Amino acid sequence: MSLKHRHSCCVRTCALLLFLLAPYAASAQTPSPWTGVIRDDAEQTAGAFAGFSGTGQRAMSADGRFLVFESDRTLVAGDTNGTFDVFVRDRQTGALARVSVATDDTEGDGLSQAPAISANGRHVVFQSVASNLDLTDTNGVDDVYVRDLNTGVTSLVTIGPSGERLNCTCSRPVARLSGDGRFVLFSADFSVAGGSLLWLRDRDADQNGVFDEPGNVTTAAVDVAAIEGDLIARCNNAVAWPHRIF
Ligand SMILES: [Ca+2]
Ligand SMILES: [Ca+2]
Numbered sequence: 001m002s003l004k005h006r007h008s009c010c011v012r013t014c015a016l017l018l019f020l021l022a023p024y025a026a027s028a029q030t031p032s033p034w035t036g037v038i039r040d041d042a043e044q045t046a047g048a049f050a051g052f053s054g055t056g057q058r059a060m061s062a063d064g065r066f067l068v069f070e071s072d073r074t075l076v077a078g079d080t081n082g083t084f085d086v087f088v089r090d091r092q093t094g095a096l097a098r099v100s101v102a103t104d105d106t107e108g109d110g111l112s113q114a115p116a117i118s119a120n121g122r123h124v125v126f127q128s129v130a131s132n133l134d135l136t137d138t139n140g141v142d143d144v145y146v147r148d149l150n151t152g153v154t155s156l157v158t159i160g161p162s163g164e165r166l167n168c169t170c171s172r173p174v175a176r177l178s179g180d181g182r183f184v185l186f187s188a189d190f191s192v193a194g195g196s197l198l199w200l201r202d203r204d205a206d207q208n209g210v211f212d213e214p215g216n217v218t219t220a221a222v223d224v225a226a227i228e229g230d231l232i233a234r235c236n237n238a239v240a241w242p243h244r245i246f
């Protein structure tokens with residue numbers, strides 16, 4: 001093969017490679033319209049925000065679309081409480097909303113944190129020391145709340161089987177939702193009569209599909225001893241059968 005022919009082949013090969021790689025090069029140079037979780041590109045360009053966003057507890061819907069987190073940054077208009085709030089980011093639209101507000105959208109007058117979100121992305125549970133998220137909250141300590149992102153209703157969760165208040169006694173209480181948001185599992189004061197470390201609140205006890213209807217929400221103690229006993233049995237089983245993984 002002559003030198004001239006080789007050069008011609010090389011030119012054609014290089015041209016073909018450039019043609020094939022062009023779309024990738026173009027896409028690499030085009031910034032994503034939204035890449036951030038806590039801040040989008042426009043927010044980033046607007047400048048730094050005071051404060052910081054905590055990563056102690058954050059959660060995501062099952063499909064990865066909705067992400068909840070806590071932050072004391074001023075991430076949304078009207079946030080003037082100067083403390084941590086809970087936020088939800090819609091990763092599909094980029095929308096950012098504050099979750100830790102009352103049903104009438106009044107911002108909390110105290111710290112809110114430790115969010116979790118239902119698998120379907122509709123309900124967010126969080127802990128708050130704010131006293132104005134529920135009209136009946138006069139205990140002066142942390143409570144657990146759940147907010148329906150579709151209806152905008154924020155409901156108090158830490159209520160016992162007989163309507164008594166269940167005070168949270170730990171700084172990071174367990175608060176988790178079932179996939180559809182109907183059930184809230186939470187930890188609270190275990191010193192109440194017949195108390196328990198864990199409680200299960202059923203937000204739709206009459207099973208009509210409407211959550212948090214007055215008179216149709218129940219709380220039941222979770223038998224922690226039974227769980228612990230089961231755990232011990234599993235551990236013993238694991239010792240007896242070390243090849244098994246629990
Ligand atoms: Ca705030
Ligand atoms: Ca309270």
Ligand SMILES: [Ca+2]
Binds near residue numbers: 208
């Ligand atoms: Ca109902």
